[in-house]
Amino acid sequence: MADKWKIEDEFLFGGDYNPDQWLDRPDVLEADLTLMKNAGISVVSLGIFAWSTLEPEEGKFEFDWMDRIIDNLHGAGVKVFLATPSGARPAWMAERYPEVLRVGPSGGRNLFGARHNHCFSSPVYREKVRIMNTRLAERYSSHPAVVLWHVSNEYSGDCHCELCQANFRAWLKERYKTLDALNKAWWTSFWSHTVTDWDQIHSPVPHGELSVHGLNLDWQKFTTHMTVDFMTHEVEALKSAGSDLPVTTNMMMVMEDKGMDPGLDNWKFREIMDYASWDSYPAWHMPGHKILIHGETPDEEADDYRRASEEAFHHDLYRSLCNGPFLLMESTPSRVNWQATSKGKRPGMNILAGMNAVSHGSNSVQYFQWRQGRGSFEKYHGAVVDQSGRDDTLVYRECAELGAMLKKIKPVAEAGYPARAALVYSWENRWALDDSQGPVNNDRKAYVETVRKHYYCLWKAGIPVDVISGEEDLSGYELVAAPMLYLTSRKQAENFRTYVEGGGNLLTTYNTGYVDETDLCFEGGSPGPLRDVLGLRVEDLDALHRNERIYLSMEEDYPVQDYYEIVRPEGAQVLARFRDPWHQDLPGFLVNSFGGGKAYHLAGRLDADSLYEVYQIIVSDREIRSNLDLVIEKSSELDIQIREKGDKVYLFVMNFSAREGSVVLKSTWNDFLEEGEAGDEWTLPPYGLKILTN
Ligand code: GAL
Ligand code: ZN
Numbered sequence: 001m002a003d004k005w006k007i008e009d010e011f012l013f014g015g016d017y018n019p020d021q022w023l024d025r026p027d028v029l030e031a032d033l034t035l036m037k038n039a040g041i042s043v044v045s046l047g048i049f050a051w052s053t054l055e056p057e058e059g060k061f062e063f064d065w066m067d068r069i070i071d072n073l074h075g076a077g078v079k080v081f082l083a084t085p086s087g088a089r090p091a092w093m094a095e096r097y098p099e100v101l102r103v104g105p106s107g108g109r110n111l112f113g114a115r116h117n118h119c120f121s122s123p124v125y126r127e128k129v130r131i132m133n134t135r136l137a138e139r140y141s142s143h144p145a146v147v148l149w150h151v152s153n154e155y156s157g158d159c160h161c162e163l164c165q166a167n168f169r170a171w172l173k174e175r176y177k178t179l180d181a182l183n184k185a186w187w188t189s190f191w192s193h194t195v196t197d198w199d200q201i202h203s204p205v206p207h208g209e210l211s212v213h214g215l216n217l218d219w220q221k222f223t224t225h226m227t228v229d230f231m232t233h234e235v236e237a238l239k240s241a242g243s244d245l246p247v248t249t250n251m252m253m254v255m256e257d258k259g260m261d262p263g264l265d266n267w268k269f270r271e272i273m274d275y276a277s278w279d280s281y282p283a284w285h286m287p288g289h290k291i292l293i294h295g296e297t298p299d300e301e302a303d304d305y306r307r308a309s310e311e312a313f314h315h316d317l318y319r320s321l322c323n324g325p326f327l328l329m330e331s332t333p334s335r336v337n338w339q340a341t342s343k344g345k346r347p348g349m350n351i352l353a354g355m356n357a358v359s360h361g362s363n364s365v366q367y368f369q370w371r372q373g374r375g376s377f378e379k380y381h382g383a384v385v386d387q388s389g390r391d392d393t394l395v396y397r398e399c400a401e402l403g404a405m406l407k408k409i410k411p412v413a414e415a416g417y418p419a420r421a422a423l424v425y426s427w428e429n430r431w432a433l434d435d436s437q438g439p440v441n442n443d444r445k446a447y448v449e450t451v452r453k454h455y456y457c458l459w460k461a462g463i464p465v466d467v468i469s470g471e472e473d474l475s476g477y478e479l480v481a482a483p484m485l486y487l488t489s490r491k492q493a494e495n496f497r498t499y500v501e502g503g504g505n506l507l508t509t510y511n512t513g514y515v516d517e518t519d520l521c522f523e524g525g526s527p528g529p530l531r532d533v534l535g536l537r538v539e540d541l542d543a544l545h546r547n548e549r550i551y552l553s554m555e556e557d558y559p560v561q562d563y564y565e566i567v568r569p570e571g572a573q574v575l576a577r578f579r580d581p582w583h584q585d586l587p588g589f590l591v592n593s594f595g596g597g598k599a600y601h602l603a604g605r606l607d608a609d610s611l612y613e614v615y616q617i618i619v620s621d622r623e624i625r626s627n628l629d630l631v632i633e634k635s636s637e638l639d640i641q642i643r644e645k646g647d648k649v650y651l652f653v654m655n656f657s658a659r660e661g662s663v664v665l666k667s668t669w670n671d672f673l674e675e676g677e678a679g680d681e682w683t684l685p686p687y688g689l690k691i692l693t694n
Contacts, residue, residue, distance in 0.1 A: 004147075005079065005147035005148070007246075007275050007324070007325045007327070007363050007413075008325060008363070008413055008414045009413065009414075010042070010363075010410055010413050011042075011358065011363055011364060011365070011406040011407075011409065011410065011412075011413050012042050012043035012079065012327070012363065012364040012365075012366070013039075013040055013041055013042050013043065013364065013365050013366070013402065013403045013406050014036075014041045014042060014043035014044045014045075014078065014364075014366050014367070014370070015041075015044065015045065015330070015366045015367030015368060015369055015370045015383075015384060016044070016045045016048060016330065016366075016367070016368045016369045016370060017032075017044035017045065017046050017369075017370045017371075018048070018049070018050075018369065018370075018371070018373065019032070019046075019065075019069050020047070020049075020050040020053040020065070021373050021374075022371075023053070023065055028371075028389070029069070029072075031389065032370070032371065032385075033072060033073075033075075033076045035384075035385055035391055035396075036076060036078055036370075037076055037077070038391055038400060039384060039391075039396065039399050039400040039403050040400060040402075040403020040404050040406070040407060041078055041370075041384075041403065042077070042078060042079060042403075043078060043079045043080070043081060043147075043364065043366065044073065044078055044079075044080060044081070044370060045080075045081040045083055045150050045329065045366065046066075046069065046070070046073075046080050046081065046082055046083060047066065047082060047083045047085055047136075048083040048085065048087060048150065048153050049085060049087060049088050049115065049153070050066075050083075050085050051085035051086075051088060051089055051090050051132070052090035052091070053065065054066070054085060054132065054136075055090065055132065056090070057092060058092055058093070058096065061135060063135070063139055066140075067139075070082075070140065070143055070145050070146065071145075073145055074143070074144060074145035078145070079145055079146075079147050080140075080143075080145045080146045080147065081147070081148045081149075081150040081248075081329075082136065082140055082146045082148070082149060082150060083149075083150040083151075083152070083153065084129070084132065084133050084136065084149065084150070084151050084152055084234055084238070085132065086118070086129045086132075086133075086151075086152045086234060087115050087116060087152045087153035087154065088114075088115035088116070088117075089117075089118055089125070089128070091112050093125075093128060094111075094112035095112070097122075097124040097125075099119065099122045099124055099125075099161070099163070100118050100119060100122050100124055100125040100128070101117055101118065101119065102117050102118060102119055102157065102159040102161070103119070103159055103160045103161035103164070104160060105160055105203075105205040105206060105207075106205070106206075106207070107160065107205070109161070115153075116154070116155075116156055116157050118159075119159040119161050119163060119164060120159065120164075120226045120227060120229070120230040121159065121161065121163035121164045121166075121167050121226065122161075122163060123163075126230070126233055129233070129234060129237065130233070130237045133234055133237035133238050133241070134237050134238075134240070134241045135241075136238075137237070137238040137239075137241035137242065137243040138241045138242070141238070141241070141242060141243035141244075141245055146245065147245065147246075148245055148246050148247070148248060148275070149235075149238055149243070149245055149246070149247045149248070150248060150249070150250065150277075150329070151231060151234050151235060151238075151247055151248065151249040152231070152234065152249055153249075153250060154250055154251070154252040154279060155227045155230075155231065155249060155251075155264065156252060156263050156264065157263065158203075158219070158223040158226075158263075160203050160205060164203070164226070165201075165202060165203060167222075167226065168201070168203060168219070168222050169198045169199070169201055171222050171225060172198070172201065172218065172222075173198060175218075179195055179196065179197075179198065182195065183195060185214050185518040185520065186212050186213075186214030186215055186218075186518070187212075187214065187520060188212065190212075191211070193209075193212055201215075203219050204216045204219050213432065213435050213436070213519040214518050214519045214520070216431070216435050217428070217431055217432055217435065217518070217519045218518075220265075220427075220428075220431045221265070221428070223263070223264070224264050224265040224268050224427075225268070227264055228268050228269060228272065231249060231269070231272055232272055235247050235272055246274035246275055247272065247273055247274050247275075248273050248274065248275045248276065248277045248327060248329070249269070249273065249277070250277045250278060250279050250329040250330060251264075251266055251269070251276070251277065251278045251279070251318065252278070252279055253266075253278055253279070253280070253314050253317070253318075264427070265427035265428060266317075266321060266427065267321070267427065267469040267471075269321070270321050270322055273321075273322055274322070275322055275324070275325070275326060275327055276318045276319070276321040276322040276326040276327070277318070277326060277327035277328070277329035278314065278318045278326070278327075278328070278329060278330075279329055279330035279331070279368070280311060280314060280315075280328060280330065280331045280353075280357070281330075281331065281332060281336050282307050282310065282311050282353070283307065283339055283343070284304055284307060284343070284345055284346075284349055284353065285303075285304060285343050285345070285346055285349070286303070286339075286341065286343055287303045304349075304637075304656045304657060304658070304687075305636075305637040305639070305656040305657055306456065307656070308356055308639060308654070308656040309452070309455060309456045309459045309460070309639075310452055310455075310456075311353070311356055311357075312356060312360055312455075312459055312639075312641075313423075313451075313452055313455040313459075313467060315328075315356070315357050315360035315361065315362060316360055316361075316419075316423075316455075316465050316466060316467045317425060317467035319360060319361035319362075319417060319466070320419075320466040320467050320468050324361075324416075325361050325362065325363040325413070326361060326362055326363070327362060327363065327364040327366065328354070328357040328362040328364055328365050328366055329364070329366050330366060330367065330368040331353065331354070331357075331365070331366070331367055331368070332367060332368060332381065332382035333345075333350050333367050333382055333383070333384055333395050333398070333399050334350070334382035334383075334395045335381075335382045336381060336382065337377075337378060337380045337381040337382075338381075344382070346658070346686070346687060347394070347398070347687070348398075348685070348686065348687030348688060349687050350395070350398045350399065350402065351398060351401060351402045351405065351689070352654055352655075352656070352687050352688075352689055354402050354406075355402075355405075355652060355654065355689055355691070356639075356641075356654060356656075358406075358409075358412070358652070359641035359642075359643065359652035359654065360417060360641060361416075361417040361643070363413050365402060365406065367382075367383070367384055367399075368381065368383075369381065369382075369383045369384075370383060370384050370385060371383055371384070371385040371389075372385065372386050372387050374387070382395070383395075384396055384399045405673060408672070408673060409650075409672055409673070409691060411645075411648075412643055412650045412672075412691075414645055415643035415644050415645040415648065415650055416643065416644060416645060417464060417642075417643055418464055418642060418644055419464045419465055419466040419477070420463050420464050420465075420477065420478045420479070420624060420625050420626075421458055421463050421464070421465050421466075421477055421478060421479040421480065421481065421624065422465065422466045422467070422468045422472075422474060422477045422479075422480045422481070423451065423454055423455055423458065423465050423466070423467050423468070423480075423481050423482075423483075424451075424467075424468055424469065424470040424480070424481065424482035424483075424485065424492070425451050425467050425468070425469070426469060426470060426485065426487065426492075428487055428489070428517065429447065429484075429485055429486055429487040429488075430447050430448065432486060432487040432515060432519050433445055433447050433484070433486045433487065433511075434447070435519075436486065436514075436515075438511075438541070438543075439541055439542060439543035439563070440543045440562050440563055444546070444562050446562075447484055447486075450483050450484050450509075450605070451483055451484070453483075453607075453608045453611055454481050454483045454611065454615075455467070456608055456612075457608065457611050457612045457614075457615040458479075458481070458615065459639070460612060461612070461615060461616065461619055461626055461628070462626035462627035462628035462629075462631075462640055463479070463619065463624055463625070463626050463627070464627065464641070464642065469492075470482055470485070470489075470492040470495060470496070471489070471491050471492055471495055472495075474495060474496075474498075474499040474504060475499065475502060475504070477499075477504065478505065478622065478624045478625065479504075479505045479506075479507065479618065479619075479622065479624050480496070480499060480504060480505070480506050480507070481506075481507040482496065482506065482507070482508055482512070483507075483508070483509045484509055484510070484511045484512065485508065485511075485512045485513065486511050486512065486513075486514045486515060487514070487515050487516070487517065487519065488512060488513040488514075488515075488516070488527070488528055488529065488530065489516065489517045490516065490517065490529060493513070493528070493529035493530055493533075494529075496530065496533060496599075497529075497530075497533050497594075499597070500533055500594045500595055500597035500598070500599050501594060501595030501596065501597065502595065502596060502597065503595070503596035503597045504597040505597055505598050505599075505600070505618065505622045505624075506533070506597070506598070506599045506600065507599075507600045507601075507602065507618060508527065508530065508534060508599070508600070508601050508602075509601070509602045509603070509605075510541060510563045510564060510565045510602070510603050510604055510605060511526075511541055511563060511565075512526060512527050512530065512601075513526050513527030513528030513529060513530045513531075514526050514528065514541075515528075516528070524537075525537060525538060525539075526538040526541065526565075527601075530599075531570070532570075532571075532594070533592070533594050533599050534572060534590070534592050534594075534599045534601050535569065535570050535571035535572035535590070535592030535593075535594065535599065536567050536568060536569050536570050536571075536572045536587075536590060536592070536601060537567075537568050537570055538565045538566070538567055538568075538603075539565075539566040539567070539568055540565065540566040541563060541564075541565050542563070542564055542565070542566065543562065543563065544560070544561055544562055544563070544564065548561075549561060550564060550578050550579060550580040550581075550604070551578065551579040551580075552576055552577075552578055552579075552588040552589060552604060552606065552610070553576055553577055553578070553579045553588075554575075554576045554589070554613065554614075554617075555613075556613075557579060558606055558607075558610035558613065558614075559606070559607065559610065560578065560588070560604035560605060560606060561604075561605050561606075561607065562605045563604060563605045564578060564580075564586075564588070564603060564604035564605070565603040565604065566583065566586055567586065567587045567590065567601070567603045569587055569590060571592055572587075572590040572591060572592035572599075572601065573590060573591055573592070574587040574588075574589075574590050575589045575590060575591055575600075575617070576588050576589040578603075578604060586603075587603060588602070588603050588604055589601070589602050589603065589614060590603070598621075598622065600618055602614060627640045627641065627642055628640065630651070630665055630666055630667070631663060631664070631665055631666065632664040632665065632666055633663070633664045634661070634662070634663040634664070635655075635657075635659070635660075635661040635662050635663070637655060637656055637657035637659065637661060638653060638654065638655050638656075638657075638661045638662075638663055638684065639652075639653075639654045639656060640652065640653055640654075641654070647694070648693065648694065649693065649694050650672065650691060650692070650693050651669060651690075651691070651692040651693070652689065652690075652691055653684065653689060653690045653691075653692065654689045655684040655685070655686065655687060655688050655689065656687070657686060657687070658686045658687075659686060660683055660684065660685060660686060661683065661684040661686075661688070662681075662682070662683045662684070663681070663682065663684070664680060664681045665680040665681070666680070667680060668680045669692035669693065669694060670692060670693050670694070671690060671691075671692060672691040672692060672693045673690070673691050678690065678692050
């Protein structure tokens with residue numbers, strides 16, 4: 001038997017394949033194989049929503065069609081990520097066992113419909129999933145084409161049924177042991193909310209309780225817990241049936257029209273996944289459309305550059321999740337169908353977006369979807385093969401070009417990503433902060449935007465970043481930034497302390513260390529357990545009106561918006577002060593020497609350009625290494641990323657701009673795609689790229 005597939009082996013190229021929609025069209029299924037071969041497709045994700053085809057009636061399983069499809073794919077040299085179909089269940093199941101359907105916050109049970117419409121507590125649903133996963137594993141896990149389990153699809157959502165309420169109470173009991181402890185943690189004597197029986201506890205809902213922050217936070221944590229528990233149940237079924245194939249589930253991170261998906265604490269999934277994967281749908285070429293990091297200075301031609309940074313942030317997060325190469329499980333080769341304006345990609349952008357993922361450690365480029373279906377909700381969604389079924393469309397041809405490139409750069413697949421800095425992103429903090437009623441409310445709390453803005457500053461400075469939870473070993477990082485960590489867990493605080501003591505460089509900001517992991521304020525106020533590390537205490541966190549500004553005076557005056565703090569130094573040295581008509585000389589930017597390291601604190605919110613200047617100070621003071629050390633000069637919208645293995649370095653030079661780009665490097669490199677010397681100076685067309693090696 002051939003060696004087991006590993007993610008480091010090669011780049012995979014492909015996408016979601018739904019032959020179950022075409023079983024009455026053998027001609028189409030046959031054409032698929034030829035079209036796949038010509039496009040360089042090497043993987044498909046199969047069976048994601050195929051439950052009603054696999055089990056059309058309860059207990060009546062039909063696998064013959066899948067046998068044929070997998071055999072044929074194998075014959076064509078295409079690998080299979082085999083899905084468990086739990087993302088949507090068949091109508092017969094909902095009809096016979098209504099408990100599998102979700103109950104919304106209003107208390108009403110959903111009707112059959114849509115997808116993700118199932119209760120993760122339901123014993124019936126769990127049993128049906130167990131049977132299905134067992135059958136799939138028994139039948140396919142030793143098929144040579146099948147290399148990975150694609151468990152479910154974009155887990156999401158919560159359920160408020162009685163089974164889930166009971167599980168929630170049991171989870172709380174396990175956590176707090178006594179009602180007294182729970183009442184204290186939730187501060188329930190406020191508004192007379194003391195709970196005297198576990199059965200009085202109900203999930204947070206609009207017509208009931210929404211104002212107990214500890215309850216809200218615990219419900220979010222519980223929803224993550226239930227989803228992880230459900231996934232564990234799915235994986236156990238596969239393993240008990242004898243499968244030792246690696247496992248992933250495709251995480252959902254960005255819905256550009258809805259902001260970043262807040263639902264599940266992704267960090268809690270790292271234990272049950274062998275490889276991380278995610279679905280990426282950025283809005284390229286949409287000037288001003290929900291660019292979260294940089295609204296202040298619109299420059300349409302530069303929008304794609306900033307969008308690339310937002311994308312890179314997510315790539316870095318998923319690479320960091322399982323600490324190694326990840327899979328770009330879904331993206332669109334052309335357009336989605338759900339944005340207000342679902343724009344297609346300009347020539348070059350599909351290849352560039354795929355290579356952006358690769359440059360940050362993805363070992364696949366995959367699409368939703370291989371072929372457009374003829375009916376229903378996604379018939380206009382982008383696909384490698386559209387309704388015409390042709391292989392000479394712009395989209396198909398650009399895909400084929402990318403497929404060929406990925407074959408060419410195969411050795412890069414075993415190269416790592418040398419992160420120098422780390423950026424903390426915490427779902428628990430996001431939930432607590434979104435819920436908080438503070439000096440600044442509504443969209444201006446903007447945690448996600450703030451983290452992305454910090455990411456942008458590091459990315460623009462050419463510093464490779466891991467995006468982390470803050471509870472990992474930090475000792476290898478030259479800089480750790482933890483912006484706006486309103487909820488600072490004791491574990492994070494301890495971790496930061498150890499890191500700075502041991503010589504590390506930490507950056508924190510306004511609105512840090514207010515509450516602990518149960519959403520209770522730290523006694524003594526902000527920054528809570530970080531007070532001695534930062535060498536300061538915060539007397540007040542104040543708000544500015546939407547258009548009101550004070551200034552941080554450095555070489556220039558940088559405008560401060562939304563938030564600023566009244567900081568009292570307790571050992572920290574003031575690097576810059578605020579210019580503010582009502583307070584004289586308030587510290588705005590400070591540094592504290594703690595153990596062998598430095599802890600920086602920025603006490604007000606800056607726009608991205610000003611924040612970049614602050615980062616420049618830290619980067620040059622602390623001599624943080626940058627990819628730009630290889631560059632003499634480059635145009636501003638060129639991004640440079642590195643993957644490396646030992647002494648072998650692969651340089652990705654990418655032009656995220658509608659303008660031509662140029663670069664002068666300090667030394668000469670070889671062109672990995674064109675083969676031969678690349679020289680040290682050249683221009684790149686709009687959305688062009690080069691991959692170089694030493
Ligand atoms: C993803 C989903 C796919 C498809 C795609 C469309 O979130 O996993 O099945 O619906 O969106 O953009
Ligand atoms: Zn439920």
